[in-house]
Structure formats: C-alpha cells, structure tokens
Amino acid sequence: EAGVTQFPSHSVIEKGQTVTLRCDPISGHDNLYWYRRVMGKEIKFLLHFVKESKQDESGMPNNRFLAERTGGTYSTLKVQPAELEDSGVYFCASSHSLAAGTDTQYFGPGTRLTVL
Amino acid sequence: AQSVTQLDSQVPVFEEAPVELRCNYSSSVSVYLFWYVQYPNQGLQLLLKYLSGSTLVKSINGFEAEFNKSQTSFHLRKPSVHISDTAEYFCAVTKVNNAGNMLTFGGGTRLMVKP
Numbered sequence: 001e002a003g004v005t006q007f008p009s010h011s012v013i014e015k016g017q018t019v020t021l022r023c024d025p026i027s028g029h030d031n032l033y034w035y036r037r038v039m040g041k042e043i044k045f046l047l048h049f050v051k052e053s054k055q056d057e058s059g060m061p062n063n064r065f066l067a068e069r070t071g072g073t074y075s076t077l078k079v080q081p082a083e084l085e086d087s088g089v090y091f092c093a094s095s096h097s098l099a100a101g102t103d104t105q106y107f108g109p110g111t112r113l114t115v116l
Numbered sequence: 117a118q119s120v121t122q123l124d125s126q127v128p129v130f131e132e133a134p135v136e137l138r139c140n141y142s143s144s145v146s147v148y149l150f151w152y153v154q155y156p157n158q159g160l161q162l163l164l165k166y167l168s169g170s171t172l173v174k175s176i177n178g179f180e181a182e183f184n185k186s187q188t189s190f191h192l193r194k195p196s197v198h199i200s201d202t203a204e205y206f207c208a209v210t211k212v213n214n215a216g217n218m219l220t221f222g223g224g225t226r227l228m229v230k231p
Contacts (some may be wrong), residue, residue, distance in 0.1 A: 004159065033218065042120075043160075043206065043221040056216045072167060091160065095217065102148065102167050107160035 002026065004108035006092050012114045018080040021111045025074070025094030031055075032075050033095075033105060034067060038088035046090075049075060082115045089113070118143040118209050122222035124127065128216045130230050131199055135183075137192040137225045139207030147209040149190040151181055155192065161206070175200075202229045 005024045008011040011017050025032045034046040046065070047057040051072035060067070064083070079086050089112050093105040123138045141147065148167050153162040164175040171183040180191045190207060207222040 031217070035219075035221075042223050043208075043219075045218040045220070048216050048218055054220065059218075069227075093160075100227065104162050104165075105217070106162075107152070109157065109159040 004092055004094055006090075006108040006111050007110065008111060009027040010112045010114075012083055014116050015084055016081045017097055018078065018083055018109065018115060021077045021079075021090050021106060021113070023075045023077070023092030025092070026096075026106055029096050029106075031095040031097070031103075031105075034068060034075070035093065036076055036088050036109070037110075038085070038090065041089065046077075054056040054087035079113075082109050082113075084115050087115045118147060118211065118220045120207050120209055120220055122205075122207055124225050126226045126228065128228045128230060129197055132196045134195050135193065135201075135227065137205050137207075137224055137227065139190045139192065141188050141190065141207075141208065142200045143188075143211070146212040148212060149181075149183060150208045151175075151179070151190070151192050152206045152208060152221075153203045154206065154224075160206065163192075169196050171225075180221050197227070197229050199229050199231060200226065200227035201227060203227060 007022045032049040037043045042058040045059040048055045049069045066078045091110045092108045095103045095105045119142045121140045150165045151163040153163045154160045165182045166174045174180045179194045204226045208219040
C-alpha cells in the first residue's frame with residue numbers, strides 16, 4: 001500500500017510569487033490534514049478535510065492560503081502571494097476514519113518551502 | 117486548548133546507553149497521547165500511543181512510554197539505543213472524543229546516537 005505522498009519535496013520561490021503544494025493521501029482515507037512546521041518550532045495544524053469538505057480550517061494563518069480537495073482524493077494548498085514568514089515544512093497526513101481521536105494519522109515526507 | 121512541551125531540543129547519547137525523552141502536556145480535558153518519529157528524509161511515523169488502559173505502552177522496536185496523569189507527562193524511554201534510533205521525536209496529544217482528531221505537537225527532540 002502506497003503511503004502519503006507530497007509534491008514537490010522542495011520549493012524555492014521569491015516573495016510575492018504563488019506556490020501550490022500537492023498531497024495524495026492513502027487510498028480510501030476520508031480524512032486529510034495539513035500541518036506546518038516553521039523554523040524548527042512546533043508542528044502546527046492548518047486544516048482538516050473529510051472527503052471534499054473542510055471540517056476545520058481554524059489553523060489557516062490568513063487568506064493568502066487556500067486549500068482544496070476536489071473529488072475527495074488529492075488536496076492542494078496554494079499560497080498566494082507568498083511571504084517570507086511562510087517558509088517552513090508543510091506536512092500532509094491522512095487517516096481512515098475519525099474514530100473519536102484514536103485513528104492513526106499517516107504523514108507524508110513534507111514539502112520544504114523557502115520564500116526568498 | 118492543549119499544549120505540549122518537550123523539554124530537550126537535542127539529546128546526544130552513546131550507543132547502547134539508556135535514554136529518556138521528556139514530554140509534558142497541558143489540557144483542561146482528557147487527551148490521547150502519541151509519540152511520532154521522523155527519520156532523515158522521511159515523514160513522521162507513529163511510534164506508540166496511549167488511548168486507555170495500562171499506562172505503560174510499548175513499541176515494536178524497544179521504546180516505551182508511561183502516561184502519568186498526576187504529572188501530566190508521557191516520557192519516552194529506551195534502555196539501550198542503537199545508531200539507527202537517530203531521528204527527531206515528536207510528542208503529540210489530541211482531545212478525547214475530538215471530532216476532528218487534530219494533533220497538537222511539542223517542539224520535537226532530536227536524538228543523536230553516537231558510536
């Protein structure tokens with residue numbers, strides 16, 4: 001079974017440009033999460049999809065970030081326009097069911113975003 | 117809201133020595149607790165978790181963690197480490213019966229095993 005995959009693995013862009021990150025969850029997983037780790041700090045929750053619907057987007061930092069999950073399969077996270085403070089590692093995770101907190105989240109390797 | 121504190125950002129240790137990675141949490145509600153590990157150039161992998169029952173939980177590669185409710189801790193231990201245990205370890209919590217299951221992480225502890 002393939003794990004969670006993320007593309008690209010690295011992205012270097014200039015301030016003001018747009019970047020789109022992609023996450024392919026494990027097949028059959030309804031839940032998809034985005035997290036971010038900035039500058040060696042804590043990994044922080046960004047948002048959660050259940051199939052194609054946004055269940056919780058309380059962690060999204062501002063309206064420069066747009067996440068989509070059309071068709072309930074892969075997800076994209078777009079940053080437009082990118083700012084210096086957006087640099088960090090963006091992780092995607094998926095899980096099969098909600099199961100009241102007990103279901104394991106499987107993480108991808110992350111996308112390292114550098115904004116110059 | 118919950119918060120997780122990992123007291124040590126880096127832990128250097130010699131091979132075959134014991135190690136303890138400390139994790140403390142703060143929460144007004146009951147939580148489930150997790151340890152994840154990230155090996156170089158890989159994603160986070162679940163190492164072990166505490167949901168209920170016995171407060172001592174073990175992983176398949178020799179790590180164990182004990183949930184201490186009175187001290188709000190979930191320290192990770194291994195009696196004898198290997199070079200291959202070199203990685204970054206993350207403690208995390210999620211609220212019991214949390215509909216969204218979002219994880220709250222600590223800052224991570226980088227375990228560096230030296231020969």
